[in-house]
Amino acid sequence: MNLSELFKTAITALRGSIMRTLLTMLGIIIGITAVILILIISQGATNYINQQFASLGANLLLFASSNGIKLTVDDAKALADPSQISNVQEVGERFAQSETVVANGQNTFVLVYGVTPSIQDMSDISMDIGSFVGEDDNASISRIAVLGPKVVTDLFGEGTNAVGQTIEIANKPFRVVGIMAPKNSVFDDAVFIPISTATRILFGVNYVQAIAVSVKDPLLLDQTETDVKNIIFERHTITDQSVKDHFVATSSKDILSTINSVLSVLTLVLSGIAAISLVVGGIGIMNIMLVTVTERTKEIGLLKAIGAKRKDILLQFLIESVVLTVTGGFIGIVLGIGIGFLIANAIKVPFGLPIVPVLASVSISIVIGIAFGSYPAYRASKLSPIDALHYE
Numbered sequence: 001m002n003l004s005e006l007f008k009t010a011i012t013a014l015r016g017s018i019m020r021t022l023l024t025m026l027g028i029i030i031g032i033t034a035v036i037l038i039l040i041i042s043q044g045a046t047n048y049i050n051q052q053f054a055s056l057g058a059n060l061l062l063f064a065s066s067n068g069i070k071l072t073v074d075d076a077k078a079l080a081d082p083s084q085i086s087n088v089q090e091v092g093e094r095f096a097q098s099e100t101v102v103a104n105g106q107n108t109f110v111l112v113y114g115v116t117p118s119i120q121d122m123s124d125i126s127m128d129i130g131s132f133v134g135e136d137d138n139a140s141i142s143r144i145a146v147l148g149p150k151v152v153t154d155l156f157g158e159g160t161n162a163v164g165q166t167i168e169i170a171n172k173p174f175r176v177v178g179i180m181a182p183k184n185s186v187f188d189d190a191v192f193i194p195i196s197t198a199t200r201i202l203f204g205v206n207y208v209q210a211i212a213v214s215v216k217d218p219l220l221l222d223q224t225e226t227d228v229k230n231i232i233f234e235r236h237t238i239t240d241q242s243v244k245d246h247f248v249a250t251s252s253k254d255i256l257s258t259i260n261s262v263l264s265v266l267t268l269v270l271s272g273i274a275a276i277s278l279v280v281g282g283i284g285i286m287n288i289m290l291v292t293v294t295e296r297t298k299e300i301g302l303l304k305a306i307g308a309k310r311k312d313i314l315l316q317f318l319i320e321s322v323v324l325t326v327t328g329g330f331i332g333i334v335l336g337i338g339i340g341f342l343i344a345n346a347i348k349v350p351f352g353l354p355i356v357p358v359l360a361s362v363s364i365s366i367v368i369g370i371a372f373g374s375y376p377a378y379r380a381s382k383l384s385p386i387d388a389l390h391y392e
Contacts, residue, residue, distance in 0.1 A: 009316055014323060024288045025328035027281020028368065032332025033339070035271055040340030042267040044349035049259050059089075059218040060122065061225055061249045063211045068243030069236050070207035073195070076116070078235060079213060079228055087224045089216045092118035095198045095209040101151065101191055103167040108154040111190045112169055114198020114208075122214050125187060130163045130178030138194040141201065145174040146192040149182045169193070170202060225249045282372035285324055289317060290375075310382075318370060325368045 014021045065071045073093055078084060080091040095114040100107055119125070120132045128149065137144050145167060147155075156162045165176045174193060182188060199205050215224045229247065238244060337353065344351040 007319055011323065013316075014320055020288065021324065024285055025281075025324055025331070027284045028325050028328030029281075029332045029335065031276075031281050032329045032364075033336040036333055036336025037340050037343070038267060038270045040336065040352065041343060041349070042263060042270075043352040044340075044344045046260060046263050047350040047352055048348075049263075059215045059221065061213045061215065061221065061228065061251055063213065063228060063232070063247070063249050065207055065209055066243070066246050068240065069232060069238065069247050071209075071211050071232070072207050075232060075235060076208070076211050078231060079211065084231060085224060085227045087215050087217055087220045087227075089214045090118045090122055091214075092116045092122050092212045093195050093208040093210070094119060094212065095195055095203060095205070097198075097203055099170045099191075099202070101155065101167055101169050103155040103162075103165060106155045108151060110148075110151055111186070112198070112202070113190055113192045114195035114202070115192050116195055119192075119212070122212055123187065125183065126181040128179045128181040129161055130176075132178055133192055133194050138196045141196045142194055143172065143174045143197060143201070144177045144193065145169065146178040146180060147176055148180050148188045148190045150189040151191055152179055167191075172202060221251065279368075281328070282325070282368040285321055285368070286372040286375060289321055289372075318374065321372065322366055322370060326366060329364070 063071065071093075076091045076093045079088060082088070093114075093116050096111050098109060099112045100109050101112070113119075115133055116138060117132065117134055125132065127146075130146070132146055133144070136142070147162060147167075152158075152160060152162050155167065156165065162176045162179060167174050167176060169191065180187060180192075193202070195208060199208065213224070213228060215221055228249070229244070232238070232247070233244060238247075341351050
């Protein structure tokens with residue numbers, strides 16, 4: 001028998017018991033679907049996080065206030081002095097806290113950022129309408145606000161020009177002076193106000209939450225971090241080593257690297273769990289094929305009696321097993337991609353099709369078919385034609 005005849009015979013045998021065939025493939029379908037789905041969502045989440053941090057670049061250091069050191073606006077001014085650190089390009093302060101914002105009979109709970117003007121460039125913020133927080137606004141402790149596009153939609157309706165409108169943040173009135181252009185980031189759902197207004201009027205503190213420092217030469221990032229720390233320690237008269245050890249700087253690159261590492265490990269673990277169903281599906285195929293061999297003993301005997309060789313019987317049952325797994329794998333890939341696309345759109349993360357894992361899934365399906373179909377096929381090929389014809 002040639003390969004074409006063996007393939008046709010295998011297809012005919014599988015179509016003869018369609019319900020059993022579908023149930024046999026179910027384990028492979030579930031396994032492949034789960035693996036593809038996990039990889040799509042993981043890749044989408046990774047791409048989304050990368051987008052959030054992309055605008056910050058690799059030349060940004062963030063120093064946060066700690067229990068031992070409360071950073072101030074004066075600290076930021078000292079760091080911005082070129083005579084202190086030559087590699088510093090820009091310095092910006094911020095203080096962020098979640099607050100209820102009310103306007104137009106609507107309310108929303110968002111992050112309110114107290115910032116200096118330099119934060120606009122450092123965070124790559126573009127304006128759609130109006131202006132960002134300015135130096136004069138901070139100097140005069142102005143009650144002005146810049147809204148993210150989602151905040152505008154929630155309070156005034158989509159596409160509304162809210163410049164000139166009054167909003168209330170924590171029951172305090174603020175005049176809207178600008179609306180950010182959509183950025184597809186957390187800033188879309190945020191409100192920006194002068195940091196002087198945030199610390200003195202809104203939050204009632206005499207320090208800033210964090211100071212961001214951008215550098216001219218990213219290769220000197222570590223040296224700049226050390227220089228900044230030394231200035232801060234000197235200004236705050238810090239001699240306690242434990243306080244120094246707890247005052248750490250983070251960069252967007254460090255944060256992104258950590259998050260991606262966590263996502264990679266999580267994806268690996270979840271994929272491993274999903275892959276267990278592939279093994280279960282393979283075992284199910286082996287069991288069904290063993291039953292099939294028993295049921296078709298007389299057929300095997302007849303084939304051998306009319307001249308079919310041992311390798312022909314072996315190939316026929318192997319082909320049946322591979323067809324089961326490859327078909328199940330294909331259905332699993334289609335389902336995984338389809339469900340993954342719907343979920344990615346629902347949770348607002350980029351849809352990414354992992355080509356290599358998809359191709360790997362097809363290969364895995366073939367390997368499982370051969371691995372778990374080999375034993376039943378071997379048993380079928382070993383049957384004696386005389387014993388098989390007399391089997392009851």
